[in-house]
Amino acid sequence: MQNSLPDVFTVLRNADAVPERLARPVLAIGNFDGVHRGHRAVIDAARAMAQDEGVAALALTFEPHPRAFFSPKTAPFRLTPEPAKLAQLAEAGLDGAVVLDFDAALAAVEAEAFVADILVGRYGVSGVAVGFDFHFGRARAGSPAFLKEAGARHGFQVAVVEPMRDEGDAISSTGIRNALAAGQVGHAAHMLGRPFSFTARVIHGDKRGRELGFPTANLELPEGAELAFGVYAVRAWHGMRRLDGVASYGRRPTFDNGRPLFEVYLFDFSGDLYGAALEVELAAYLRPELKFDGIAPLIAQMHLDSAQARAVLSGNAE
Template identity: 55%
Template sequence: MTTRPVGRIFTVSHLDASSGALPGALAGSVAAIGNFDGLHLGHRAVFHAARTMAQGLGAPCVLLTFEPHPRAFFRPDVKMFRLTPQAVKAALAERMGLDGVVVMSFDAALSGTSAADFISGLLVGRLGLRGVAVGHDFHFGKGREGSPALLAAEGPSLGLSVEVIPPLQRGGAPVSSSAIRAHLEAGQVEPAAALLGYRWIVRSVVGHGDKRGRTLGFPTANMKTPEGCGLRHGIYAVRMAVDGVVRNGVASYGRRPTFDDGPPMLEVFLFDFSGDLYGKSVDVEFCAWLRGEEKFDSLDALIAQMNRDAEAARAALARGPDTPAPSLLPLRL
């Protein structure tokens, strides 16, 4: 078992038959268990229950999740729109008050583990957990035979406290990762933020582009988005954290139809900034949708629109979101 500290976060990158208990700092933990893609408001209800239980037991509280996402394991041919890849999930978990993140390898061995062995052999025996909190729809074990009801029935006899959290509703509908993805696929970053409880964040590394933005008067930080990103192509008001400093800007996400219709790229123009960003890991927070991606007949028309976009982004950021959601920037890298 290998661990990597990230602030107060310990990421367990692999658990196999030779693995023992968790690291000493996390021994006897209470765990919130699930995929938790997005760490949205519904997930945070599970975290709150786990933290409350941990406080009562005088124990650490961790997030126990799985990589790859089980859906990606069973359908590797289908690209999945991940809201929070592993590194972002760990950073967000730290901001949300959890003491650690346990990342369990989801492989053929784990998918073939019986529900009973998952509870007694893994959660209690190998990880030494004292309690767990799960959502109402958490299933586990071979063929998803394990359910929250089974966990609640079997756990206490093994010394494992169990709490099952009902679905969280907003606007008459359950808060879900699927609903958030649908909002982002429509460019609706503010409704997505209302369900997330924070403004959605993309983490990437600034790379070299074609330097075209400089010639247009808008030098941009160019980044690839995670594979499967389903964000609607268009122009957004954003904030970007660079070296712990948060700056305002305007971003284009898409294929650049005026030029090359290439692979999707995120390009961010930071206001009132000059400096070398190449190779830096940055977090981009999406604050407001401005318009869809367009093809322009001339560079002059494009530049004029880019100036309007920059002013619209400044205004949107100064005005603030229609649906308040806090910023979590800067995150620990």
């Protein structure tokens, strides 16, 4: 785990010059939040086209997410903030990524200018791959059909990838967010092609877990995080070290109904993690958040949760 990038993966930003070894690339274009199985199909189409052409395959993506630019108060919970997204794009086998700042200037670019000035003029593409619902340019005027017609005029190939489906529904970032919000960790992982994970720094809490015999690493998730309140079996990475544990996410109704915190009890671990970045992978959703009538029943349940999480993580759960 961890969001490090291999040395062979090149990140270009905005007007960065394209190095010779990446000349005339095939671009997989999209927001790629989550880099889920549907996104992987677009990436695979770009890689196949690039292999046929003997050129590099890159992702072209946007930061921030366009919805965060247009409606910052209702922007979606990011499944993969930029570092995690780039790491997943590298893991998918691409040679690099182009990251364009999504700002007022880019939002105002007409669809034809996006093709002529950016895809052709700046990057000299030999091909592009997009999803069936990809739109671009001012007022989202550019469509897959427009891109195919423009590609024929400008001399580059276009692959439009049909939706990948899971139990009849098209795999999408929104569908994955909905699954996580409902506690459907396994369904989210199936659509992603891997367990959902996030990275956050350990912050100081009220030390209540230590008093209860379950010292926790407290993580504050980004505002708008759409995870179901409740108890999870988790795997965490501190540097390159994997640590199994059980976590509670919520407002602690037994005590204070405070701000949401993700509290991780790491099995067989002792040490100071304050200020450290932990990457946490959700292995299973065990139960919803509950309010207990006192400390004793809470502690008893925490022992049961820990035992269940250990069983899940060892593969021995029923």
